[in-house]
Amino acid sequence: MPLIRVLIGALVLIGLLVLPAGSGPGDRLLPSARAITAEHPDIWAGASWARGEHVLVVGRPRGLVAELAAPADRGSRTVARVWGRPVDAVILVPATTEQAAALAAPARVTGLAALAGVDRVIVEPSGFARLSAAGRRVVITHELTHVATDAAATGHLPAWLVEGFADYVGYLDSGLTAGAVAAELAADLRAGAPPRALPDRADFAAGSPRRAQAYEEAWLACRYIAERFGERRLVALYRAAMRTGRDGGEGIDGVLRATLGISTAELTRSWLAYLPTVILR
Ligand SMILES: [Zn+2]
Known part of the structure; x- marks a missing residue:
């Protein structure tokens, strides 16, 4: 089993969010994570981050953020095995359903545990909290598949x-x-x-x-x-x-x-x- 590098830290809000420095396997995600979190700086004040090989998880609570990086990386590898190339994504874990709705707009979060954008997965915290660990892995892998297949831009498919x-x-x-x-x-x-x-x-x-x-x-x-x-x-x-x-x-x-x-x-x-x-x- 490949070594999963997961680094955990805390975000500090000083103008722009201060994301991890240094050389990690997920560093190519830092520019998009900075851009994505800058869209709603109020939501990410005091948030935590965890970095995997193919994902960068941002949000709260810290324990959930830390827990998600490894299964999300496994999901990314499953996507790569089937689809033929790995998928990289920023995974956003807002604290409330209202914040998830603001991040997802104009898409609706009602009844969902998570949803995918072009380059990101947004967790809906109350729906996500109802899932087992296995269910969470399934949902994250499902959403990473949407990112890999560009589902946000292929609305014409059945x-x-x-x-x-x-x-x-x-x-x-x-x-x-x-x-x-x-x-x-x-x-x-x-x-x-x-x-x-x-x-x-x-x-x-x-x-x-x-x-x-x-x-x-x-x-x-x-x-x-x-x-x-x-x-x-x-x-x-x-x-x-x-x-x-x-x-x-x-x-x-x-x-x-x-x-x-x-x-x-x-x-x-x-x-x-x-x-x-x-x-x-
Ligand atoms: Zn879906």
């Missing part, structure tokens, strides 16, 4: 592919079973109410009654593709979808046919048949 791929990477090394992860969807299947289609963008929105199921369905769609066609084809599908235009419907059907040789309808049928085999056993 939501099931964006969220499903991020969860596919997020859950890879989690050791969690599909039945445990997809508990809400399993309950729907047991109640004789399976989904009829891949989840669309509205299903993932804050306040959607099927938001939990939407994430579970999207994750299992990507897991199904990886199991049937191989992880490299799943990545090829994602990359091809990024290259297509902004036409989500027609676009993804063509990309599926070109990269996997199946239509959206065929994928949907196969995925629906796959769901009970992995979450009800």
